[in-house]
Amino acid sequence: MITITKEAEGYLEALADELTISPTRYDQAVARYESLGKWLHRDASKVKQYDPQVYSQGSFRLGTVIKPEDENGQYDIDSVCELAALKKDQLTQYALKELLRVEIEAYRTAQAMVKPLGEGRRCWTLEYADGAQFHMDIVPALPNGTSTRLLLESRGLDARWASTAIAITDNKHALFYQPATDWPRSNPKGYANWFRSRMAVAFSRRRRKLAEAAQASVESIPEYRVVTPLQQAIMILKRHRDQMFSDRKDVKPISVILTTLSAHAYESEETIGQALVSILTKMDRFIGVDGIRYYIPNPSDPLENFADKWAEHPERRAAFYEWLEAARRDFFYAAQVTSRQVITDSVAPRIGRDLAERARDRAAPKSASSLLRPATAASAAAAAPTFPAEARVPGKPAGFGSR
Structure with a gap:
């Protein structure tokens, strides 16, 4: 021993x-995803009617984020934008991702962000100005709790964390462009709760x-x-x-x-x-x-x-x-x-x-x-908390890290 x-x-x-990382860095990260949440809920937003919920995921949500090895290194803000009032059978993965692209691109323009909007397999990426040391990955998502719970229970698996599951987009998925209920799954809130x-x-x-x-x-x-x-x-x-x-x-x-x-x-x-x-x-x-x-x-x-x-x-x-x-x-x-x-x-x-x-x-x-x-x-x-355990409506929007 x-x-x-x-x-x-x-x-x-x-x-x-x-x-x-310092409280200042936490506050800066929070300000960025809160700002996006407010933008998606503005009157002119094309997604406001779908009740967009923006929340953190990954190491920021778990409290395990660390300073970059290089003092000028980048912090990754992993976030989810869940359209709570939409269902998988109402649109394709591509349509969801494109719907959010339009809004995030408009946000980037309104914020006078110089770097172009980036695209990953599952997300859109906002690159902040040099010196900000942040980039934010935004994963488009829809609620998927009921489907996930039924799937896990049908296999005799533990479904206690399933209520917060989400369906996400993946441009490499075989059904990315087709109407389907078989979407890639994730559950950042459930993992964080576990x-x-x-x-x-x-x-x-x-x-x-x-x-x-x-x-x-x-x-x-x-x-x-x-x-x-x-x-x-x-x-x-x-x-x-x-x-x-x-x-x-x-x-x-x-x-x-x-x-x-x-x-x-x-x-x-x-x-x-x-x-x-x-x-x-x-x-x-x-x-x-x-x-x-x-x-x-x-x-x-x-x-x-x-x-x-x-x-x-x-x-x-x-x-x-x-x-x-x-x-x-x-x-x-x-x-x-x-x-x-x-x-x-x-x-x-x-x-x-x-x-x-x-x-x-x-x-x-x-x-x-x-x-x-x-x-x-x-x-x-x-002090005021930065990353709430639950998502909140714009102004205080509150997810699991990228692999």
């Missing part, structure tokens, strides 16, 4: 703090402690300001992976696999060190294999296999296990060391020397608590 030193715990807290359930105990415990420290009510502590060891551990593991595969991005383990396995392995540990050791020890136990194929089911839609590419690209499976072995070696060793400099030197090769030394310097005098995202408990009590 690994004994984690207090020096290692302090270092890991500082490392997570260094990776956490993820929150995995850290619910630790979240409540930390929020209560913050309220006590601030002599405030629990409800006055904004949810987005509370960060759990699970979220902090995932942030650290993502940076370790990014650095390790900086020259091999084609086989880099995808974030949704790291996040899903980490959440499964997490058992409400109270510190980052305890969480990291627990996660790295057990995360591969949640990978299924039938002798040929590997399975990491999407908890919100078990018919989706996050490891589906491993059969076609066995090098990606090998890369995951290579990363896991390296992460275990690096962090298991660091967890047992008492010298901050030795910890720094041991993790620097795979998180970056500059980051490792900033964490060392931050931890040296006294590791500031990172229970609260960069802010004091007192200021948190007065």
